Amino acid sequence: MTGDNRVGMAMKYLLVASTEACSGKSAVILGIADRLQEKGIEIAYTQPVVSGNAANPLIDSDNELMAQALSLPPERLGSPLLVLDAARSIDRVTGADTQDYGKLLAENVRHLPGSLVILEGGANLHEGSLFDLATAQVAQSLDAGVLLVNRYDPISSIDLLLSAQQQLGKRLLGCIINDIPRDRVESVQTTLVPYLEHSGIPVFGIVHRNGLLRSVTVKQLVAQLDAEVLCRPDRLDLMVESLSIGAMNVNSALEYFRRGNNMAVVTGGDRADIQLAALETSTQCLILTGHLAPQPFIVSRAEDLEIPILSVDLDTLTTVEIIDRAFGQVRLQESIKINCARELFGNHCEVDRLISLLGI
Incomplete structure (x- = not known):
């Protein structure tokens, strides 16, 4: 889809973020993106902030994963804007780095074709704050809806999600609760989900723990x-x-x-x-x-x-x-894991409800 074809329609942005590191963002993206494509929705993908260093071969692994698993051509993939490491942080603090990353982000995603750009957030809601690229700042810059992935914990999950709601306000579309022990799924469904829904946090899916994805x-x-x-x-x-x-x-x-x-x-x-x-x-x-x-x-x-x-x-x-x-610190790399993630999260996420809230 070219820029001319977009006249009269607004590009939509979905930021998939997490309350904590290693909560399953990539797996969720694979599952929902697969279902969105089945419905004929053209998507693009980018991950603005990555952790590590520029020489780290894992930096491009998520782009490669999404490109292969979702059959995305190069023009539908955005490059990372920022590789977070100690040196970059020092440059920012000392004033050596004065880049306007919010503006750079908008320019970076504007050229991506499709009707929906899916952005993968940082390790948590705060990562990238120094560079104006924390979850709330990215959502503000792009007018993006935020889908939060929460790794289930019987004590901290509610606090983390309520705190995120306070930070994100109306930009929070809802959440997916992941990695729930199988013997706790019914309890989550009958107690936690109604409470969150009543609190104004839609729950798009509850996903049980999967040994293969944690392997x-x-x-x-x-x-x-x-x-x-x-x-x-x-x-x-x-x-x-x-x-x-x-x-x-x-x-x-x-x-x-x-x-x-x-x-x-x-x-x-x-x-x-x-x-x-x-x-x-x-x-x-x-x-x-x-x-x-x-x-x-x-x-x-x-x-x-x-x-x-x-x-x-x-x-x-x-x-x-x-x-x-x-x-x-498990990453999705093996094809058996990728296929498992697509099936598991695709089958347990209310994609139609998400599409409705996105207004696609």
Whole structure:
């Protein structure tokens, strides 16, 4: 669609933001954008603010993700305006950077074709404030509606959403509550949703927790832990959905492991009994602490079962902390995750209601 074709119609902007980092913005965008395209709505995508540094290869990953998953040509993708890092912040504070980012943003998105531009917000509502690119400032600059993604927490979710409502006012279209434990979905539907709706915060979807979307690959764990791969380096693409610690007696461990699914099991390199028990359950990799070599029969069994064994020169507590951080920083990269996100969020979000409020 060219600029001439837009005479008489206003470009619409949807800013998908989050109350906290790693709440699922990209997954939500994939799900709703897929449904919008099915309805014939032409969309464009941009992420004005990204964190990291200009040499970081992940900077362009979200653009590449959206381009591939949504079949968006280059002209429907906006480039990031700002890569947030310490140096840029210092430049801004000291006056070396005097750029009017609000004006630059408007110029950047004006050329994007389509009837709806979807913008992906920062890690939280405040990121970019120093550069006039926080969520409320972007929404103001573009007259954009804001869809908030909230990662469910029984204590903080209501406070965060009410606080966001105070900041965003009428620009807040509503929210999607994500990552709800399955045993809490009914409670959220019958208590939290009515309260938010009554408070003037429409709820466009409640989405249950999904192990696959929270998973990391064994390869990612190898990188995070600086681990040595002792066997099956060809299976580092296995997806790890949960973490288990083998520090009990073998009978208790076996019962514990049987309740897990697609686990990374952390245990001492000298605990052959625990290692063998883990290999006989839903384990995607063994992570041995203390930099101790496993027994040959353990390696042989892992080879047969195609389960990688990793060795780390770390204690158990440090290893678990690093893995927990890896789960908390999951990105959508693998095609299996992308397809899962499109289906999950597309099926659980009230896209027609969103379209109506956007006025498309």
